[in-house]
Amino acid sequence: MLKMKSDKARKTSAQRLRCTAVSFAATLLVAATSALAAYPDKPIRMIIPYSPGGATDVVIRIWAERLPEQIGAQVVVDNRPGAGSLIGTEIAANSPADGYTLLGSGTPLVIVPHLYKKLPYDPLKDFTPIMQVGSQPYALTIHPSLGVKSVPELIDLAKKQPGKINYASSGNGGAQHLFAAMFVSMAKINMVHIPYKGSGPARADLLGGHVKVGCLGVSSVIQHHKAGQLRMIGLTSAKRSPELPDVPAIAETIPGYEATLWSGVLAPKGTPPAVVSYLNKEIHKMLQRPDVQTAFQRTGTDVVSTDPKAFGAMLGVEFKKWGEVVREVKLHID
Numbered sequence: 001m002l003k004m005k006s007d008k009a010r011k012t013s014a015q016r017l018r019c020t021a022v023s024f025a026a027t028l029l030v031a032a033t034s035a036l037a038a039y040p041d042k043p044i045r046m047i048i049p050y051s052p053g054g055a056t057d058v059v060i061r062i063w064a065e066r067l068p069e070q071i072g073a074q075v076v077v078d079n080r081p082g083a084g085s086l087i088g089t090e091i092a093a094n095s096p097a098d099g100y101t102l103l104g105s106g107t108p109l110v111i112v113p114h115l116y117k118k119l120p121y122d123p124l125k126d127f128t129p130i131m132q133v134g135s136q137p138y139a140l141t142i143h144p145s146l147g148v149k150s151v152p153e154l155i156d157l158a159k160k161q162p163g164k165i166n167y168a169s170s171g172n173g174g175a176q177h178l179f180a181a182m183f184v185s186m187a188k189i190n191m192v193h194i195p196y197k198g199s200g201p202a203r204a205d206l207l208g209g210h211v212k213v214g215c216l217g218v219s220s221v222i223q224h225h226k227a228g229q230l231r232m233i234g235l236t237s238a239k240r241s242p243e244l245p246d247v248p249a250i251a252e253t254i255p256g257y258e259a260t261l262w263s264g265v266l267a268p269k270g271t272p273p274a275v276v277s278y279l280n281k282e283i284h285k286m287l288q289r290p291d292v293q294t295a296f297q298r299t300g301t302d303v304v305s306t307d308p309k310a311f312g313a314m315l316g317v318e319f320k321k322w323g324e325v326v327r328e329v330k331l332h333i334d
Helices: 002-038 055-064 067-071 083-093 108-114 151-160 175-187 199-207 218-226 273-287 290-298 308-329
Strands: 044-048 075-079 101-106 127-142 166-169 192-195 213-217 231-235 260-268
Touching (some): 044 083, 055 218, 055 273, 101 108, 108 175, 127 151, 127 175, 127 218, 127 273, 127 308, 166 199, 175 213, 199 213, 218 231, 260 308, 273 290
Parallel strands (some): 044 075, 044 101
Antiparallel strands (some): 101 260, 127 213, 127 231
């Protein structure tokens, strides 16, 4: 008899626990639903860890500055450049995971970790992917005064003048640096790297002829190319771009060379899944707008609209790829 009562008591206790768990889950669901119903009810901060006017900055702004029309909340773009994107990325990683701080980032997110011995964040673990929004090649760009008009001519000149041709980048460890360093390594030439504090200053000195070569985002130099102020001689994509059919791919001269700049949006780790899903849906809608797609095309950028899972998988592949490149070209920053 005592054993039967004990079994009954245990069953009653288990039932109570199940009811409590169901009730708790229901409470969380109601809270999450209420939070999403109110979201967004204040400005969203979009941290871009690059200087204004850079390739990723231009692409992120195309849709971010239009997004308030759709979601009814202000989106404040906050440029925090420096250390190859490390500074702004760290600020985003340490921000509240409430959906009101986002990171508009690009390829340097998965490059920088391989350059530093210690990093204050993990790009794969400390962020929640929302979506990839675009992809574009960089352009190996020269100042006309250098006197070359093609990738083979640049390689020949660099071999005749080892260590005398400078190339600009937005800073140590950034995409501009790595894309150019990979070109220098695969071409077996010697050019001197001149790092700047952002892509804007690097482009300005290239325009002024103070440096002769740079590997810059197409969106940031295409107008100067059309005006004859700069000359794009090679794209970093595997093939030519339909938007720039007269600009060869570097791979036509150096088989196997390929490097593209992706842009995407992430949130701090722990951001509610409902908020992530909402942002993915709304940004996807924004990317389908004809005016947005036209603006992307003008910068030589392909619209890429992925779900969070696909974006996360892509980040893993890119992280591995650029780790191998950094080790191959023997780059590091103390």
